[in-house]
Amino acid sequence: MSKTLHNGLQILELLARRPQGLSVTEIADQVGVHRTVAHRLIRTLESHRLCRRDDFKRVLPGFGLVRLAEPVEQDLRTLARPVLEELADGTQATAHLVVRESAAEVRSLMVVEPRRAPMHIGFQVGRVDPIDRGSAGLAILAALPQQPGERAEIAAARRRGYAVSHGELVPPVVGISAAVAGRHGDVLAALGVSVFDGGREAELGVAVQDAARRLATLLR
Numbered sequence: 001m002s003k004t005l006h007n008g009l010q011i012l013e014l015l016a017r018r019p020q021g022l023s024v025t026e027i028a029d030q031v032g033v034h035r036t037v038a039h040r041l042i043r044t045l046e047s048h049r050l051c052r053r054d055d056f057k058r059v060l061p062g063f064g065l066v067r068l069a070e071p072v073e074q075d076l077r078t079l080a081r082p083v084l085e086e087l088a089d090g091t092q093a094t095a096h097l098v099v100r101e102s103a104a105e106v107r108s109l110m111v112v113e114p115r116r117a118p119m120h121i122g123f124q125v126g127r128v129d130p131i132d133r134g135s136a137g138l139a140i141l142a143a144l145p146q147q148p149g150e151r152a153e154i155a156a157a158r159r160r161g162y163a164v165s166h167g168e169l170v171p172p173v174v175g176i177s178a179a180v181a182g183r184h185g186d187v188l189a190a191l192g193v194s195v196f197d198g199g200r201e202a203e204l205g206v207a208v209q210d211a212a213r214r215l216a217t218l219l220r
Contacts, residue, residue, distance in 0.1 A: 007031055008041050012065075015051060016186065019103040020147070021058030060103055073099070076189070077110050079218045084112040084191070087211040091204055093193040094121045095211075098136035098177070100187065101128060106137045109189065121173055121194045135175030136190040138163035143179035143187040162205040163190075166198060174198040176205055178212035182219060191215060 010031045014022065022030075028038035042059055045051040049064030080097050088095040097110040108127040131137035132151060141150065142157035157163035162178040169175070177192025191212045193204055 004041070007033055007037070008045060011038070011041055011045065011059075012050060012061075015059065015061045019061055019100070019144075021054060021056075021060045021103065023058055027059060063102065066101065073109060076219070080110055080191070080215055081112070083211050083215045083218070084110060087191070087193065087207060088112045088114040089116065091193050091195075091207050092116070093195045093204065094123065095191070095193050096123060096136065096177075097180075097189055097191050098140075099189045100131065100140055102131075104131055105129065106131050106134075106140065106190070121170070121196070123194070129169055133165070134169040135163040135165040135177035135192050138165060139177040139179045139190040139192065140187050143181070160205065161209050162192075164198075164201055164205070170194075172196055174201070176201060176208055178205075178208045180212045180219070181216045188219065 011027055014027060014030055024038050024042060025035055027042065028035040031038060033041075042051060046053070046062070049062045051059050051062045053059055076097075084095040084097060092114050094114065095112045096108060098106045099109045101107040105128050108123060108125055111123045111125050113122065129137065131141060138151070138153050138157050139162060141154045142163055146155070146158070153163065153165070162176055165175045167173060173194050173196065175192055175194050177190045179187050180189045180191050182188040192208050195204065
């Protein structure tokens with residue numbers, strides 16, 4: 001086994017668990033290498049766009065990981081489609097699957113519209129939104145450890161198991177989403193519905209939680 005490659009992969013796994021970023025010293029300590037070695041590994045990963053640094057010199061996951069994840073996303077779409085179709089038809093609402101694009105953004109990966117609803121909401125696949133706005137991003141943040149200064153809506157989502165947003169991305173639209181856990185308990189995505197009527201939040205919250213659990217089971 002290549003020790004250098006092993007250490008580089010350890011860094012990527014560490015950044016996946018800590019998307020808010022880590023210092024070079026923190027990475028060196030947690031991987032168990034000298035700071036100089038950690039710096040060299042990080043520079044190599046940066047050259048492949050697998051990690052990046054913010055204005056505070058903290059190391060974050062890089063956007064090159066999105067390209068590498070594309071085949072995995074295709075599998076995710078395949079597994080998620082029947083779950084989203086059942087959710088959309090059962091709730092008569094537009095269902096969506098959203099993935100975390102970075103520490104600050106989420107991206108719409110799939111949208112399924114109800115087949116027999118008299119009217120429904122339309123969304124563009126590939127849309128990128130701030131992670132701290134909209135029910136999908138809030139659900140993902142609620143599945144992560146509590147952060148200082150986080151929105152009250154995130155704490156509320158953590159307590160009840162699903163997030164609710166009112167007109168944060170599209171003014172009249174209410175979003176209800178639950179996080180989808182990966183094989184190792186990490187947060188892969190959020191699954192939810194969008195409606196005009198906010199009077200069904202509890203009912204829809206139960207439905208999206210059930211759908212998120214079913215998709216998580218398929219991903220294991």
